[in-house]
Amino acid sequence: MHHIKYRNSDKKAIKKLMREIGAYRYEIALEQMKVEQRPISMEGFYLEANDDCIFLCHRYPSGYILKLMKVEQFEMLPRDGWELIKS
DSSP, X not given: OOOEEEEEOOHHHHHHHHHHHHHHHHHHHHHHTTXXXXXXXXXXXXXXXXXXXXEEEEEOTTSXXXXXXXXXXXTXXXXXXXXXXXX
């Protein structure tokens, strides 16, 4: 069975969302996930939505995907730019 997912890679929208999240919450999320290699740029960040929630994700050049945190509670979620994907 396929799960329906949506993805948004709009860098400007993700930057606005990350400003709302704030450095403190972002750092806490990295610590909770025990991230050793922190993302060093906006490249690789995207939002992924499924039936249950919306995640801020980062894809590393190696292909590893980090689902960093749930973000559906934030106001700066983009309304446009979502693409339907299946996995």
